[in-house]
Amino acid sequence: MTETIIIGRVLTSETAQSTRLENIALLVDTDGTIQERTPQGTARYDALAARKDAVWLPDDALLIPGLTDLHIHAPQWPQAGMALDRPLEDWLGTYTFPLEASYADPAFAEDVYDDLVRTLLENGTTTALYFATIHEEASLVLARTCLHYGQRGFVGLVAMDHPDLCPPDYRQASAWEALDATRRFIGAVRALPGNEHGLVQPVITPRFIPACSDALLEGLGTLAAEMDVRVQTHASESDWEHQHVLDRTGQTDTHALDRFGLLRDHTVLAHAGFLDQTDRTLVRNRNAALAHCPISNAFFAGAALPMRDVLDEHVHCGLGTDISGGYSPSIFENARQAVLTSRLLESGTNPHLPASERGLPKSRIDFQEAFWLATRGGAEALGVSAGQLMPGQIFDAVEILGTSGALRLHPKDDAATCAQKIVCHASSQTIGRVWVNGRQIKEKAPPHADRH
Numbered sequence: 309m310t311e312t313i314i315i316g317r318v319l320t321s322e323t324a325q326s327t328r329l330e331n332i333a334l335l336v337d338t339d340g341t342i343q344e345r346t347p348q349g350t351a352r353y354d355a356l357a358a359r360k361d362a363v364w365l366p367d368d369a370l371l372i373p374g375l376t377d378l379h380i381h382a383p384q385w386p387q388a389g390m391a392l393d394r395p396l397e398d399w400l401g402t403y404t405f406p407l408e409a410s411y412a413d414p415a416f417a418e419d420v421y422d423d424l425v426r427t428l429l430e431n432g433t434t435t436a437l438y439f440a441t442i443h444e445e446a447s448l449v450l451a452r453t454c455l456h457y458g459q460r461g462f463v464g465l466v467a468m469d470h471p472d473l474c475p476p477d478y479r480q481a482s483a484w485e486a487l488d489a490t491r492r493f494i495g496a497v498r499a500l501p502g503n504e505h506g507l508v509q510p511v512i513t514p515r516f517i518p519a520c521s522d523a524l525l526e527g528l529g530t531l532a533a534e535m536d537v538r539v540q541t542h543a544s545e546s547d548w549e550h551q552h553v554l555d556r557t558g559q560t561d562t563h564a565l566d567r568f569g570l571l572r573d574h575t576v577l578a579h580a581g582f583l584d585q586t587d588r589t590l591v592r593n594r595n596a597a598l599a600h601c602p603i604s605n606a607f608f609a610g611a612a613l614p615m616r617d618v619l620d621e622h623v624h625c626g627l628g629t630d631i632s633g634g635y636s637p638s639i640f641e642n643a644r645q646a647v648l649t650s651r652l653l654e655s656g657t658n659p660h661l662p663a664s665e666r667g668l669p670k671s672r673i674d675f676q677e678a679f680w681l682a683t684r685g686g687a688e689a690l691g692v693s694a695g696q697l698m699p700g701q702i703f704d705a706v707e708i709l710g711t712s713g714a715l716r717l718h719p720k721d722d723a724a725t726c727a728q729k730i731v732c733h734a735s736s737q738t739i740g741r742v743w744v745n746g747r748q749i750k751e752k753a754p755p756h757a758d759r760h
Contacts, residue, residue, distance in 0.1 A: 314333070316331065319371070327676050327679060377686070383441050405478045425456075428459065432739050434744045440464060460744055470518065474519050483527055486527075494537055513540050514539075545582075579601055588617070598618060599689070601629070603630065603642055616672065626681050650672045708738055
């Protein structure tokens with residue numbers, strides 16, 4: 309790969325509360341790392357802009373960091389938008405578990421995962437954290453698909469062995485079988501041809517505490533430390549799940565996972581709506597993170613994650629689509645829903661209560677914070693040096709076309725305004741080119757992009 313020069317307007321978060329918009333030249337080295345960020349009006353900018361190999365953004369477009377999706381059930385993609393009106397236990401037992409069992413057939417997995425990864429890239433998702441299924445070969449299909457299309461993927465072979473809460477035809481027969489499979493999968497992903505630089509990583513993935521025996525949870529914690537592998541799971545997702553873990557372990561999910569050795573660097577806990585401040589402090593102290601899934605929370609969680617508290621307490625957090633508990637593959641859609649959810653949490657929703665009693669004061673987040681969650685927040689949660697278009701960061705980037713559909717970006721718009729417009733209006737239709745690790749992996753440039 310040769311070095312890349314990008315010339316144009318760039319929007320990136322500086323902190324969770326501030327964004328920066330500049331006309332700049334970016335120099336990306338052959339390893340895909342940003343080496344220079346040079347503002348317009350300098351001699352160095354003019355020198356980079358004069359190079360024949362420079363890539364110019366259209367005047368009506370701007371560049372943003374790539375998006376990170378912290379929670380996707382890849383095998384559930386065929387049922388996105390289905391049965392969300394059903395109770396969770398019915399949704400799982402009637403629809404979800406039978407669908408996931410179908411991935412015993414790797415050919416079925418190939419078709420689904422090919423479509424899913426391409427769709428996510430079309431929506432600007434450059435980094436994705438995936439739950440797969442209990443099937444080793446089908447889960448490797450997902451890892452190979454990420455490699456094929458150039459997406460940074462974190463792929464987890466699901467571990468679930470509890471005979472009381474897992475279907476008899478969709479679970480591992482024992483903790484030892486699940487542990488052996490997880491160990492093999494970790495080695496297989498790391499050894500995939502073309503993965504020498506680790507673009508795709510294995511993730512230890514207990515489905516959630518209720519689906520796993522204590523022996524499996526303890527073994528996975530030991531394996532995570534031994535093989536230095538990230539962990540993902542669900543935590544305190546709903547009233548039922550939160551109470552089930554309290555009754556079974558005498559602790560909240562967070563503290564129980566910590567006891568099993570599963571709350572560690574860059575562990576990602578999906579949903580986490582019922583965590584209290586003590587739980588969140590433990591997450592922060594372990595350098596772990598939360599995946600906020602506002603759409604699926606509305607259907608199945610029964611509560612809203614207090615994102616204002618999460619940000620103010622400096623807990624690592626990003627956004628997850630939670631396909632297919634969430635119907636949309638777009639992180640932009642989840643960013644806007646995160647803002648809406650926080651506003652509803654603040655104002656309350658019961659019109660029969662006085663306004664003073666209806667909500668939870670000071671709960672709102674703003675659009676710049678949602679933009680951070682979609683970009684740097686998610687990358688930071690995974691320990692990936694991306695999500696900000698700054699020197700030293702990996703060049704994962706998305707070109708936003710500012711005259712497409714409802715999205716209208718004007719030359720006089722400031723950074724905060726651009727962030728709000730993008731969160732409110734961006735979609736797959738407003739995305740042009742996409743880069744991961746310095747490599748352009750999606751074309752769809754507008755016809756006038758090369759006029760320079």
